[in-house]
Amino acid sequence: MFHEDVKLRGLLITNVHTVDGKKGDLGLRDLLLTDGIIAQIAPAGKLALHVTSTKTSYPQEQVSDSHENLLVIDGTGLTAFPGLIDPHVHFRDPGQAEKEDITTGARAAARGGFTSVIMMGNTVPRIDTPDIIRDVINRGKNTGINVYTCANVTKGMEGKELVDMDACIEAGAVLFTDDGLPVRDEAVMRLACEEAAKRGKAISLHEEDSAFVTEAGINAGAIAKEMGLTGASREAEIRMVERDIKIAEETGCAITVQHISAAESVELIRQAVQKAEAAGTKRLIHAEATPHHFSLTEDAVRIHGTCAKMNPPLREERDRLAIIEGLRDNTIDMIATDHAPHTPEEKAREFTKAPSGITGLETSLAYAVKELVQPHILTLPALACKMSYNAALLYGLDAGTIEVGAPADVTLFDMNGTWTFDETVSKSSNTPFLHETLPAPVRYTICGGRVVYRDT
Numbered sequence: 001m002f003h004e005d006v007k008l009r010g011l012l013i014t015n016v017h018t019v020d021g022k023k024g025d026l027g028l029r030d031l032l033l034t035d036g037i038i039a040q041i042a043p044a045g046k047l048a049l050h051v052t053s054t055k056t057s058y059p060q061e062q063v064s065d066s067h068e069n070l071l072v073i074d075g076t077g078l079t080a081f082p083g084l085i086d087p088h089v090h091f092r093d094p095g096q097a098e099k100e101d102i103t104t105g106a107r108a109a110a111r112g113g114f115t116s117v118i119m120m121g122n123t124v125p126r127i128d129t130p131d132i133i134r135d136v137i138n139r140g141k142n143t144g145i146n147v148y149t150c151a152n153v154t155k156g157m158e159g160k161e162l163v164d165m166d167a168c169i170e171a172g173a174v175l176f177t178d179d180g181l182p183v184r185d186e187a188v189m190r191l192a193c194e195e196a197a198k199r200g201k202a203i204s205l206h207e208e209d210s211a212f213v214t215e216a217g218i219n220a221g222a223i224a225k226e227m228g229l230t231g232a233s234r235e236a237e238i239r240m241v242e243r244d245i246k247i248a249e250e251t252g253c254a255i256t257v258q259h260i261s262a263a264e265s266v267e268l269i270r271q272a273v274q275k276a277e278a279a280g281t282k283r284l285i286h287a288e289a290t291p292h293h294f295s296l297t298e299d300a301v302r303i304h305g306t307c308a309k310m311n312p313p314l315r316e317e318r319d320r321l322a323i324i325e326g327l328r329d330n331t332i333d334m335i336a337t338d339h340a341p342h343t344p345e346e347k348a349r350e351f352t353k354a355p356s357g358i359t360g361l362e363t364s365l366a367y368a369v370k371e372l373v374q375p376h377i378l379t380l381p382a383l384a385c386k387m388s389y390n391a392a393l394l395y396g397l398d399a400g401t402i403e404v405g406a407p408a409d410v411t412l413f414d415m416n417g418t419w420t421f422d423e424t425v426s427k428s429s430n431t432p433f434l435h436e437t438l439p440a441p442v443r444y445t446i447c448g449g450r451v452v453y454r455d456t
C-alpha cells in the first residue's frame with residue numbers, strides 16, 4: 001500500500017467541494033490536516049494564501065515552503081467526503097488467504113475510498129473469541145486504514161450458544177453478527193438481543209431462512225426457472241425480517257438488516273421506522289443495501305453467471321426500485337458492499353456448486369453516484385450519511401464527519417470524471433462490474449492524515 005513520506009507534517013487540500021453527512025454541503029473549502037486530525041476548515045483561498053511554493057512532486061501536489069513539510073493537494077474540481085465506511089466486508093482472514101487477506105482487502109477498500117471497514121466473522125476459524133478479535137485488529141493496524149471487526153453472535157456461528165459478549169467487546173468487537181447465516185433459533189435470537197441491548201451494541205443480521213431456499217444465490221423466479229432451478233424465495237428474507245423487527249422492538253436492541261433484497265422487507269422496515277418516529281423513540285431498525293442490489297436484477301445471472309450469484313440473491317426490478325426508494329426516504333440508512341471474494345476456480349464451477357458472493361469495495365462509490373446521485377435520488381450529503389456518517393453513529397466509530405478535531409479521514413473523488421474498472425487490487429475478481437466505465441473516480445483516500453491511495 002502506498003504511504004506518504006511519514007516526515008510530512010500534514011496535508012493541505014485547497015479549493016475542494018466539501019460535503020459532510022452531518023453538516024451538509026459546505027461549499028468550496030480549504031482543509032488542513034495535521035497530526036492525524038482535521039485541524040482547520042476555511043473558505044477556499046484562506047489557507048491556500050499562505051502557500052507559495054511551486055515545487056511539484058505530483059501534477060496536483062506541491063510541497064509548501066512557508067508551511068514546512070506540508071503536502072498541498074489542489075482540490076479544484078474534486079469533492080471531499082468524510083472517509084467512507086463499509087460496515088460489511090469479508091476479508092477471509094483468518095483461514096482463506098487464497099481469496100483475500102486483511103492486507104489485500106484493505107488495499108481494495110482504500111482504492112474504493114474507504115478509510116474504515118467492519119469485517120464479518122464467517123472466517124476459518126470464526127471470529128468468536130477475544131483472541132481472534134485481537135489478532136485481526138492487530139493485523140489490521142498495518143494496513144493504513146481502520147480495520148474494525150465484528151464478533152459472531154453465537155459460538156462457531158452454530159446458532160446455539162452466545163459468544164462471551166463482554167470479552168468480545170473488551171477485545172474490540174464493534175457489532176455482533178453471524179453473517180452468512182441467520183440466527184434461526186428464535187429463543188437464541190431473543191437472548192442475543194437482550195444481551196446486546198444491555199451492552200449498547202447492535203446485531204447485524206443475514207436474514208435468510210434456509211427453509212425457503214432450494215438453491216442459494218438465485219432468486220426463485222423467471223431466470224431460475226429457465227435454468228431448471230427453484231432458487232431462493234423472497235419469503236426466506238421477509239419472514240426473518242418480520243420476526244426480528246418484533247424481537248428487536250421487544251428487547252430494545254438495535255438491529256441491522258444486512259444486504260436487503262426484497263421490496264416487502266423494505267416496507268416492513270419502513271413501517272417500523274415510522275412507528276418509532278411517531279412514538280418519538282430511538283430508531284432500532286436499520287438496514288443496509290448493497291450496490292449490486294440497487295443496480296442489478298436477477299437478469300444479471302444470464303450475463304454474468306456465478307459473478308451474479310450472491311446471498312440473498314438479486315431479485316426483480318420492483319425490488320430494485322423499492323430498495324432505491326428505501327434509500328431515498330431513509331428507510332435504508334447504510335450502503336454496504338458485502339465484499340465477498342472467491343477464487344476464479346470456485347466461481348468457474350457450475351452455478352449451483354459455486355460459492356455465493358461478489359467483491360465490491362472498488363466500485364461502491366461509483367455505483368452509488370451512478371444509480372443514486374446522478375438520477376437525483378440522493379443528494380451528496382445524503383450519500384455521505386449512507387456511506388459514512390450513519391455507520392459511524394450506529395457502531396460507535398470515531399469517524400464519519402469532516403469537522404475540526406475529527407480524524408483526518410477524507411476521500412477525494414471527481415464527480416465529473418470517468419474511469420474504467422479494468423483491474424482489481426483485491427486478490428479476487430469475482431465481480432459483474434469488471435470492464436464497466438463508471439463515474440466518480442476516487443483520486444485520493446486519506447486516512448489519519450496519510451495518503452493511503454492515490455489515482456496515478
Ligand SMILES: [Zn+2]
Binds near residue numbers: 181259338
Ligand atoms: Zn450476508
